[in-house]
Each structure stands twice: as C-alpha cells, then as structure tokens.
Amino acid sequence: MTLWLIVPAAGRGSRMQADRPKQYLPLHGRSVLARTLARLHQVFPEAALRLCLDPDDAYFDPDDVPFSEWQRVEGGSERVDSVRRALSTLAGKAADDDWVLVHDAARPCVRREDLAALSQALEHEAIGALLAAPVADTMKRADARGRVSHTEPRDGLWHALTPQAFRYDLLRQALDAALATGTAVTDEASAIEAMGLSPLLVPGGRDNLKITRPEDLILAARILSLQSETDSASQGVEA
Template sequence: MPAEVRRVALLPAAGSGSRMGGSLPKQYLDLAGEPIIMHTVRRFIENADIDCVAVVLSADDSYFDAHDWRFAGSRLRVLRCGGDSRAESVRNGLRALAGEFDWQDWVLVHDAARPCLGARLLVDMMIELEDDEVGGILAIPVADTLKRTTDGAHIAETVPRDMLWQAQTPQMLRFGLLHEALERDCGPGITDEASALERLGWQPRLVKGSPRNLKVTYSSDLPLAELILKSEQ
C-alpha cells in the first residue's frame, strides 16, 4: 500500500449502550475475559498499515483507564471529546485529528462494540479501496424478507429486498471528505458515515462484509461473539 497515505482507525465509544439494559456501557462489558472495546482496538493494532487508533470517549468516561492498554503502545490515542450522538463523536474526533492527517488520508470509522472484525476482511477492504476517490463501507446483502410496520406490532407491507444491503463497519473514507461532510451536517438523519457523504452527492463503494463481523447490540449477542472469537484461535 502507498506509504504516503496514512490511515487512522476512529472508534466512537461515547455511547451508553442503553439497549443492553444495564448500567455499564456495552463497550466495557466482558467478552472472553476482556472488555469488548479491547478486542476491537486489538483488531486494528494488529494491522501494521494502521498508523493510529483513536478512541473517542465521553469527557466523563471513568471506565477506559481502568484497563491495561499497554499492548497498543503509542499508536493508541484517547480523545475525550464524545458528543451526544455517534455523528457528533466522529465529527469531534476528526476535528481533534485534523492537524495530523491530510485530505487524502484514510479514516476507518468502526463500531467500538463490533469486536469480531476479521484480519483478512480488513486487509481485503483496504486493498480494494486504496485507489478510490471516496472510499466505501463493509456491507452484506439483505437475505431475509423485510416487513414495514406503522404501529410496531402489525405488518403494514413487505418491503422488496432487491438491491438492499446492511451496512457494517469499518467505513473507510477519505479523511477530508468525511470531515467536510460532518461539519456540514451531523444531525439525526446521519446514521452512519456514508450517509453524511451521500448528502453531498458522493457514492461510497459497497465492499462485501461478513455475518461474522458482528455488532454487539443485545446481551444475547455476547455468547455468539465469544464463539466467533474462539473459532479464530
């Protein structure tokens, strides 16, 4: 990969993880003996082509420093500038890093609670996108029948799944483009980084992801994530 282009992995981790139903933010829940976020950080630290791993925390986060991060060395950056939403946290993280990275550099935004990213999947994504002017995201084609409801309890209609993809992370985008897009708009309609670029008319590429690239959202996801991690050993 071209040495002149730098790559930063940015992990927004300022959320409370309310859907897990506990008081501990989900990124700090135990997964195979370590907090989820530690597994996630390690995925990027183990890739030598990632120049920096930046974790965006809320200003009052009291959990992160309780863990041993020495394995990450000097490539780990802790940014206590998290916002009220994912988009705001990413925007604030990009602001904090703007003096160190150029427009054409890459930022790989990844869910802190998505700890099962495969090493080969990450490498293949970086190779596929390295010459793209915009970048792209990991995603998988929607396989299940989709239903729309109007009241949360009854089916209103079946939604055609043709050409529909389920977004994953990392979302690997040009640093300058994403910075500009989120400075213009990081409101409620921006549910992932690609959607911010879409608002400006850009079309990020879809890169085939994997069902194993699981995001821990509910407590029932933890046993499955542990099985995936153990299968890689």
C-alpha cells in the same frame, strides 16, 4: 500517507441492562473494547488512533490500547458528534486525501480478512468504502399499528457494517454539511450519500455483529471461539 482510525466508544449501552457500558463488558477474558482494538491493530498496526470516550468514563484502561500513536477524544452525545470531534483533532496533521476508518467499538468480531479486503479496495477508490453484507432475510415494512404494511424487495439491499473509510477532507465536509442542513446521519456513509456520492460496498462477513443486547454478547463469544478455531486449523494446514 497516514491511516487514521476513529473508534467511537462514548455510548452508555442502556439496552444491555448491565452495570457498565457495553464496551467494557467481559469478552473472552478482556473487555469488548480491548478485543475490538486488538483486532484492528492486527491488520493496521501502524495506524494512528483517535479513541472517543465519555468524559466521565470510569472503566477505561489505557493498557487496552495496543497502538503506539493514539489520542483520547471527548465523545459527544451522538456517534456523529464523537466522529466530528475526532476529526477536529486531525486538523493540521492529516492530509486532505488521508484515509480515515471509523469502526464501532462494539464490533469485536470483524474478520481480519475483511479488514484487509477493505484496505485493498481503497487502493483504487476515490470516494470511500464500507464493509457491508447483503440482506438475506425477508424485509417487512411496518405500519403505524405495528402490522405489516408490505414486503420490501431485498434485491440490492445491504446491511451497513464498519469500518467505513473515507478521505479525511471529504468526510469532514460531509459531516459538517449534514449538521448545517439538519440531515440525519446514522453512519458516515449516509453523510457522504447526502452529498450525492456513492461509496463502494465491500462484502464482509455477517458475523461482524454489533453488540447491542445481552444475547449479542453470548453470540460474540461464540463467534470469536469459532474464528480462533478456524485460524488454528488454517495454521495447522500451512505447517
């Protein structure tokens, strides 16, 4: 069984107010995209990658891809469009029950142990799973005036993270059905949910942030430094 990775990286990142898409901003001496791909490769070195890029991308460097088997895919205007195009390249190659993991290009801080936990959870899972973190903050519902309408109970609320993993054929059917019915798809899990199915939530670190705004890049750099220090200390104890 082949493990397939899809990394949508065709966004323009306008909210970063930078001179280039956010996935190409420098992070610890490499681009955000390079850091993300390297982290995925550390846990899934044998996976086959589909990298979704803007057709006019002038910043991509193939040397940033550590995977031996990978293919560039023309990204769409929305994330779901990119994922669907990537899935179309797997026709005739992926088995219906192959796992497909979709991960945001702008999440370079996902922990290796969380990736491993997600992989382990899939061993006995029929539908699929996603990394997620329980909501810790008080949640407010706003009204049309931007004022608090009411407080949402946070019991049972989770922040959806990535990777999100689903069987190839199920994910393909779910995204196609969402497109046909006009169902809003904000992530892969939402398309699966629209089919009446319930993906498994796998607890992941809250430091698996998605770089969206300028301050997120600073925070990501600090997170990577702390993760590196923790790994070094752990290796020292083992030695």
